Amino acid sequence: MGTKGEGNRQRIVSAADNLFYRNGYNQTSFQDISDATGIPRGNFYYYFKTKDEILNAVVDSRVAELSTMLQQCEAATADARERLHLFTDMLEFKRDDVLQSGCPIGTLSSELAKAHGAVNDDSASDGLRQDRSGQELSRPEISRQEKSKQVFLLLRDWVQKQFAALGVDDAADLAMDLLARMQGVTVMACAFKDADFMRRSHREINDWIDMKTRNA
Amino acid sequence: MGTKGEGNRQRIVSAADNLFYRNGYNQTSFQDISDATGIPRGNFYYYFKTKDEILNAVVDSRVAELSTMLQQCEAATADARERLHLFTDMLEFKRDDVLQSGCPIGTLSSELAKAHGAVNDDSASDGLRQDRSGQELSRPEISRQEKSKQVFLLLRDWVQKQFAALGVDDAADLAMDLLARMQGVTVMACAFKDADFMRRSHREINDWIDMKTRNA
């Protein structure tokens, strides 16, 4: 293919984004991304040194895409309560995907919270693990989870801003509560493949938003 | 080791249970279980034909363990509202584990919801995938997720029973709502490593239970 390099980079990130969501990060191979894009495996190392760098690019891409979506929510209405309702509408737009694969942000975060290698049951050593030369062992899952957290941080801060605009005094708590409720709905709806539960919960979350911001 | 066989089987299941939780199912190797138990890799195939069978045994073990815990909740008090509060106390007992690795049930369910192999973007074929001989391809992730769902079903039915005993007319919905709220709390608390959020949410979930069952 004679297309320009940066175009290929974007296609890799886009395919990886989709595959990380559908199949999970650990279960997605370079071959899978190669099959989805038509770009040969070896070329990936021209754009990314490691699989972790692809993950970084995917998270950056998700942050950028969600930023755009949140800006559109702000452009659509000046009423912060309406903006929050537009935000929860994701439960409706993405219903089929959520039922099949859960929330892209939540499931990635949960997956990356899992460690690699042996489980440390040893109660004698409570410091960082060290190798024979005394250096700390690198733990990639730590930085990976920190990276994936960026998407949640973006959403939390935006939701908090909307609650604050409505004059509540616990906007930070309410922001975490809203995200937690949406996460809980996606986990249970996906586990039970229950679309009706998603619809009902969507309504009740909107009612909860209205109730919490009634004095605005 | 000259210990009896069934003892070894239990030790394998127990170690796998812990490793599936801390490291994830897909990221747990037979070598990891071997290291944790001292039982050589090859012996696993005397007790289990495949890794899937180990997963089945782990889920059965979790169902049995949780059944015991729920029976203890019932033995502790005849007040169904008190029983539900004892149930939510898991958010307190298991706080450190949840902060590190999330909920064992929810994260396993989310992990097993992810597919294997290529993502089907092809809109022309909307039936089951077939191989060249026309047979349906087996999709182990389907039966795996169905199996893991058993733990959620146990909890949902028990919670529903408690709500029903309190005379509410939407016990089934409330059971799903309670599990969803707890799942949401664990996902966000683990992502943000926020113990305070867990404590606060625990209180608010208990308040919500009391509110929903006020007329009992």
Added chain:
DNA sequence: GTCTATATCGAGATAGAC
């Protein structure tokens, strides 16, 4: 910039001695 060939490792699973 693009692609093929390959190195290296660890996974799940099997065979067969004891």
Added chain:
DNA sequence: GTCTATCTCGATATAGAC
């Protein structure tokens, strides 16, 4: 029942031709 040796496959990653 227990254990070692090994098979086969697919993973990430690298080397180097074009």
